[in-house]
Amino acid sequence: MKRILLLGAIGFSITISAQTIAELKKEINDIKTSIAHLHTEIQSVKSENLYYKKSLEINKPIAQGRVNGLEFTVTNITGNRKDKTLVITYLYKNISKEVRRDYHGTQAYIVDERGNQTNTYDVLASNKGVRVEQVHPDIPMKGFIKFKLDEIDFPVIKLLHLQFAYVGKEIGQGSQNVVFKSLLSDKN
Incomplete structure (x- = not known):
């Protein structure tokens, strides 16, 4: 058992x-x-x-400026040696409390480290055009400035001058300007 x-x-x-x-x-x-x-x-x-x-x-800022309730931030500068172009990407933001009627870039110029000045009317307020309607407060918008250059072998832009129209409720306000100094460029 x-x-x-x-x-x-x-x-x-x-x-x-x-x-x-x-x-x-x-x-x-x-x-x-x-x-x-x-x-x-x-x-x-x-x-x-x-x-x-x-x-x-x-969107890391390279330079910033404020004019009449509008804040500008330069975020990128890219040069292309083959096409001899320089594109400056910037953000602009309405820092006032009211919606603005429109924003549009009119012209810009740069001065390189050798003292050469280059002008352009190719100032875009968006990826599609020179004008943006209804600029709402505290919403950054992206714009571009395109330059065609004779030579693109400079690493520093001594001066960027941007002329724009920025209309609030009033009509007939003239052009305004924002200036940036000593900007580094990225050449390809």
Whole structure:
């Protein structure tokens, strides 16, 4: 009888042990799946962080100025040696409390470190045109100034002069100016 009980106890413990091993294998597989999911999530968060870091760098100010309730921020200056062009990207923001009727760039000029002055009428208030209607408060808008140059081998713009019209509720207000000094350019 003792032998039967002993054999029964051994058989029962082997069965319980087999179930426990199967359960442990299942738990290990669940943990591996969870780790793989966490690894994917970590990679996604890393990608988002890189995106946000680049976004912050895009609009990092090179120079700033304020005129008549309008704030200007130069964010990028890129030259292209092949096309002999220089593009200045800027943000402008209505810092007054009321919606302004419109904003449009009229002309600009730069003076390089050698004293050469270059004029342009290619002053865009958006990526589509020279004029923007209804400039709302505290919303930055992106504009571009494009210059065609004879030579583009200067790293510093000594002066950027931007002329624009910015109309509030009143009509007939003349052109206004904002000036930036000592801007570094990025030549390609």
